[in-house]
Amino acid sequence: MMKNIYAIFFTVLALFSACTSKPVADDSFKPGEIWSDNNGIHINAHGGGILFDQGKYYWFGEHKTEGEQGNLANVGVHCYSSSDLYNWTDEGIALAVMPESSGSDIEKGLERPKVVKNEKTGKYIMWFHLEPKGKGYKGALSGVAVSDNVTGPYVYLKAVRPSAGHYPVNVLDIHKGDSPAQNQNFDGGSLPGNVDTLNILGRDMKGGQMARDMTLFVDDDGKAYHIYSSEENSTLHIAELSDDYLSHTGKYGRFFPGRFMEAPAMFKRKGKYYLMMSGCTGWSPNQARSAVSDNIFGEWKELGDPCIGDTTKTTFHSQSTYILPVQGKEDCYIYMGDRWNPKDAIDGRYVWLPIRFDGDRFTIEWTDQWKLNEQ
Numbered sequence: 001m002m003k004n005i006y007a008i009f010f011t012v013l014a015l016f017s018a019c020t021s022k023p024v025a026d027d028s029f030k031p032g033e034i035w036s037d038n039n040g041i042h043i044n045a046h047g048g049g050i051l052f053d054q055g056k057y058y059w060f061g062e063h064k065t066e067g068e069q070g071n072l073a074n075v076g077v078h079c080y081s082s083s084d085l086y087n088w089t090d091e092g093i094a095l096a097v098m099p100e101s102s103g104s105d106i107e108k109g110l111e112r113p114k115v116v117k118n119e120k121t122g123k124y125i126m127w128f129h130l131e132p133k134g135k136g137y138k139g140a141l142s143g144v145a146v147s148d149n150v151t152g153p154y155v156y157l158k159a160v161r162p163s164a165g166h167y168p169v170n171v172l173d174i175h176k177g178d179s180p181a182q183n184q185n186f187d188g189g190s191l192p193g194n195v196d197t198l199n200i201l202g203r204d205m206k207g208g209q210m211a212r213d214m215t216l217f218v219d220d221d222g223k224a225y226h227i228y229s230s231e232e233n234s235t236l237h238i239a240e241l242s243d244d245y246l247s248h249t250g251k252y253g254r255f256f257p258g259r260f261m262e263a264p265a266m267f268k269r270k271g272k273y274y275l276m277m278s279g280c281t282g283w284s285p286n287q288a289r290s291a292v293s294d295n296i297f298g299e300w301k302e303l304g305d306p307c308i309g310d311t312t313k314t315t316f317h318s319q320s321t322y323i324l325p326v327q328g329k330e331d332c333y334i335y336m337g338d339r340w341n342p343k344d345a346i347d348g349r350y351v352w353l354p355i356r357f358d359g360d361r362f363t364i365e366w367t368d369q370w371k372l373n374e375q
């Protein structure tokens, strides 16, 4: 009799496991490992960011597909939700790319989407780096989409080059004069001279400033900022968004000229603003950088590489995408990075590590597995 009861119990258990591909809940982070969603499928949200809204976290990122072709966001922006940050539920595609035949601007060159909520309008706003078809990375546009629901669908509004016709708050005299950079294009990874003698900013005054790798940041006073690699990637811009978060006000600053900062992530702690960034080496990881400022428009002071024990100087083989303040836990921030796999983009991994503080500086150390309550 006992034997039969055991047999029935194990048969039911086996059937249950077969039906639910992810029976075991995660209770820790395992940086660089496969990270399954509620359906047992590796999370597909690369170059992403997280919004905390009404008790839940929402992770938005590029949906990649197999192979090298998969490096383009062939499908769109994928959204997942979680209440504990370990276990994620697939919420589907929040913003879909359109078929080529549609003639839409929302095509596959869509990178680093970030979503914020506008508390005044109640709308969810997504900004992303957009490259129109057939232009390689020369478009350097910023796209914006909006939704009444956090998980979407998001409706695409427009793509712009920020701050057309406006000088930055820290403009230099050279930007107001003629420049050898007029009508010149560069390769995005280096310049043939000093950025402040080439005057790329002046070249782009009329049409707006280039904007590639990007993030968003909402300050305590509700003002939102768009932070992006500009001037042929050479210089980071921080630009204020309008009250509805749908446009740029024209107020912006340029920082770290000639440092080729990419993959910006911003957070605020104890009244200070922090940035983490990478260098500019495409899908190959490089050494991280960090900076601090008392004001969002500077002076920004570089703090160097925040990674400790990163012997290969590759940000633990990852590139920053977001720094997440954990809700309800003082001084708890998570570094979110992408471990790209350009040969098979869908297999890109996520490197999430705890952030620690050392005076005014923040640091990141590798750990194979970790839990929030151990920090």
Ligand code: GAL
Residues within 6 Å of the ligand: 047, 111, 112, 213, 262, 263, 280, 281, 282, 283, 319
């Ligand atoms: C990286 C950038 C990625 C993507 C890639 C393409 O430097 O951070 O978002 O644009 O280059 O090569």
